Amino acid sequence: MSFQEKPVRSPNGGAHLHSGIAEGGGFEQFNFHPCIMAGITALGYREPTPVQARAIPLIMQGRDVVGLAQTGTGKTAAFVLPILERLRRGRQGSLRALIISPTRELAEQTCDVVNSLGARTGLHGMAVYGGVSMDQQVRGLSRGVDIVAACPGRLLDHLWKGTISLTELEVLVIDEADRMFDMGFLPDVRSILRCILHRYQTLLFSATMPEDIRRLAREILHNPATVQVDRQLPAETVSHALYPVQQHLKTGLLKEILKRTRTDSVLVFTRTKHRAARVAQELAGAGHRVASLQGDLAQYQRQAALDGFRRGSIKVLVATDIAARGIDVLSISHVINYDMPETTDDYIHRIGRTGRVKKDGDAITFVTRADAERVEALERLLGAPIERRTLEGFDYSRPTLDRGRDVRRQPRRYGRKSRSSV
Numbered sequence: 001m002s003f004q005e006k007p008v009r010s011p012n013g014g015a016h017l018h019s020g021i022a023e024g025g026g027f028e029q030f031n032f033h034p035c036i037m038a039g040i041t042a043l044g045y046r047e048p049t050p051v052q053a054r055a056i057p058l059i060m061q062g063r064d065v066v067g068l069a070q071t072g073t074g075k076t077a078a079f080v081l082p083i084l085e086r087l088r089r090g091r092q093g094s095l096r097a098l099i100i101s102p103t104r105e106l107a108e109q110t111c112d113v114v115n116s117l118g119a120r121t122g123l124h125g126m127a128v129y130g131g132v133s134m135d136q137q138v139r140g141l142s143r144g145v146d147i148v149a150a151c152p153g154r155l156l157d158h159l160w161k162g163t164i165s166l167t168e169l170e171v172l173v174i175d176e177a178d179r180m181f182d183m184g185f186l187p188d189v190r191s192i193l194r195c196i197l198h199r200y201q202t203l204l205f206s207a208t209m210p211e212d213i214r215r216l217a218r219e220i221l222h223n224p225a226t227v228q229v230d231r232q233l234p235a236e237t238v239s240h241a242l243y244p245v246q247q248h249l250k251t252g253l254l255k256e257i258l259k260r261t262r263t264d265s266v267l268v269f270t271r272t273k274h275r276a277a278r279v280a281q282e283l284a285g286a287g288h289r290v291a292s293l294q295g296d297l298a299q300y301q302r303q304a305a306l307d308g309f310r311r312g313s314i315k316v317l318v319a320t321d322i323a324a325r326g327i328d329v330l331s332i333s334h335v336i337n338y339d340m341p342e343t344t345d346d347y348i349h350r351i352g353r354t355g356r357v358k359k360d361g362d363a364i365t366f367v368t369r370a371d372a373e374r375v376e377a378l379e380r381l382l383g384a385p386i387e388r389r390t391l392e393g394f395d396y397s398r399p400t401l402d403r404g405r406d407v408r409r410q411p412r413r414y415g416r417k418s419r420s421s422v
Contacts, residue, residue: 025047025048025053026046026047026048027040027045027047027048027081030048030056030057030060030081030085032081032085033085033088033121035088035120035121036081036084036085036088036117036118036120036121038119038120039084039116039117039118039119039120039121040081040117042116042119043116043117045077048074049073049074049078050073050229051067051069051073051074051075051078051227051229052074052075052077052078052081054227054229055067055075055078055079055227056078056081056082058225058227059078059079059082059083059201059203060082060085060086062201063201063223063224063225064201064202064203064221064222064223064224064225065203065204065224065225065226065227066204066205066206066209066217066221066224066225066226066227067079067203067204067205067206067227067228068205068206068207068208068209068226068227068228068229069205069207069227069228069229070207070229070345070348070349070352073229075175075205076109076110076113076175077113077117079099079173079175079203079205080110080113080114080117080118081117083097083147083171083173084114084117084118084121084123086170086171087121087123087146087147087170087171088118088121088122088123090170092122092123092124092144092146093144093145093146094144094146094168095145095146095147095148095164095165095166095168095169096146096147096168096169096170096171097146097147097148097169097170097171097172097173098147098148098150098155098166098169098171098172098173099147099148099149099150099173099175100150100151100152100155100172100173100174100175100180100189100192101149101150101151101175101176102151102175102176102179102180102182102183102185103151103179104127104129104130104131104151104299104302105293105302105306106149106175106176107127107128107129107149107150107151108127108129108149108303110125110127110149110175111125111126111127111147111149114147114149118147123146123147124144124145124146124147125145125146125147125148125149126140126141126145126147126148126149127148127149127150128141128148128149128150128151128154128155128158128164129150129151129154129299130151130153130154130157130299131298131299131302132299132300134154134157134158137154137158137163138158138163141158141163141164142163148164152180152185152188152189152192153185153188155188155192156188156191156192159192159195166195166196167198169196169198169200170200170201171200171201171202171203172193172196172200172201172202172203173202173203173204173205174189174202174203174204174205174216175205176205176206176207177204177205177206177213177216178206178207178208178209178210178213179207181210181212181213186212186216189216190216193220202220202221202222202224204216204217204220204221204224207345207349208345237360237361238351238354238360238361238362238363239360239361239362239363240351240363240365240382240386240387241362241363241364241365241386241387241388241389242365242367242375242386242387242388242389243257243364243365243366243367243388243389243390243391244367244368244388244390245366245367245368245396246368246396246400247368248398248400249396249398250338250366251279251282252394252398253366253391253394254268254279254283254336254338254366255282255283255286256391256394257336257364257391258283258288258316260391261334263315263333263334264315264331264332264333264334265309265312265315265316265317265329265331265332265333265334266315266316266317266332266333266334266335266336267317267319267329267332267334267335267336267350267353267354268316268317268318268319268335268336268338269318269319269320269321269335269336269337269338269339269341269350270318270319270320270338270339271320271321271339271342272320273294273295273296273320274296275338275339276292276293276294276318276319276320277292277294277296277318279292279318279338280292280316280318283316283318288315288316289313289314289315289316290314290315290316290317290318291304291305291308291309291314291316291317291318292305292317292318292319293305293306293317293318293319293320294318294319294320295320305317309329310329312331318338321341321346321349321350329353332353332354332361333354333360333361333362334354334361334362334363334364335350335351335353335354335361335362335363335364336364336365336366337350337351337363337364337365337366338366339366340365340366340367340368340371340374340375341374342374343374343377344377344378344381347365347378347381348381350363351363365386
């Protein structure tokens with residue numbers, strides 16, 4: 001099997017294979033059936049994105065494809081549309097396309113795209129993931145589904161119980177493969193692949209290609225075409241600012257910024273799930289309509305947080321990077337990095353949630369001295385220094401607090417509580 005194919009450099013810098021389709025035209029160029037075009041029109045799609053223009057023709061030719069593209073480039077529709085076109089011609093009601101996703105939110109979002117674009121086709125998609133009733137999923141599967149978007153662990157549960165069969169599978173998609181690796185799912189993915197005993201079309205999408213993902217692609221893909229979209233820079237409608245601050249003052253600074261800033265919806269990113277929960281709790285105590293989105297929540301809680309954020313009943317959502325996969329809200333006015341992201345790719349992914357559809361957006365990042373190297377890498381990527389800001393009137397000199405008390409001035413305790421310790 002050959003994984004590497006020599007790409008052709010496109011005029012705008014992206015690497016791709018000749019597909020016989022010119023970029024810049026509408027979706028009519030793909031000759032989709034009218035029932036699929038109706039779904040495209042209903043969702044307001046006008047012109048295909050670069051990854052769609054390059055990947056769709058190759059997928060429709062039946063090629064195995066490796067797609068290298070960031071979240072937010074339109075890659076979900078890039079594989080969903082040709083899958084719908086292929087499956088509408090065959091017998092419906094049995095599982096013929098499987099999309100493996102790293103998170104529940106991404107599986108749900110992918111399923112929503114399947115059912116929205118395929119609303120007129122008679123094809124039905126279903127999301128399968130842990131944290132919810134297995135019996136309810138079994139009942140849904142028994143009614144007949146054509147496309148399943150699934151997280152690896154729960155999918156294996158269904159395969160072992162015999163409630164999902166892959167005997168009629170035609171297309172397998174491994175979405176966000178690098179996140180699969182980061183979350184330790186590659187062994188589960190390999191177990192799933194061993195359950196498929198016949199030839200099928202394989203599509204693998206990833207933002208980056210670490211060696212483990214390259215090895216997997218060499219093992220499972222047959223003569224693949226590689227579609228690569230150059231790393232996306234932030235939209236020009238997004239302004240960037242750094243707020244240098246000590247770690248223990250971040251929550252106070254966040255509260256003050258939210259108090260003084262006119263916002264629509266605000267997405268706050270933290271590095272850990274425990275910090276996300278704590279920050280959300282403190283913001284709620286300050287009167288904000290806030291929820292957290294992190295791994296310790298039950299699925300119904302995660303879904304309620306997302307639904308409330310989309311509707312606008314929740315104005316501030318505090319999330320971790322992994323939990324935030326699948327957030328697709330157009331009205332986010334501010335992204336605040338409570339913790340500096342680990343990589344520039346993570347930064348692009350985070351702040352890509354604002355400044356969308358030609359709206360202005362603000363990306364605010366709290367930085368400590370420990371973030372100096374990450375800041376330098378980000379400024380190299382953006383090609384310019386990022387403005388440093390301080391919030392007028394905010395006390396940046398406050399010492400570290402311990403359970404609400406100044407550790408440098410804790411009163412000595414004797415038999416009775418001193419007034420200052422109450």
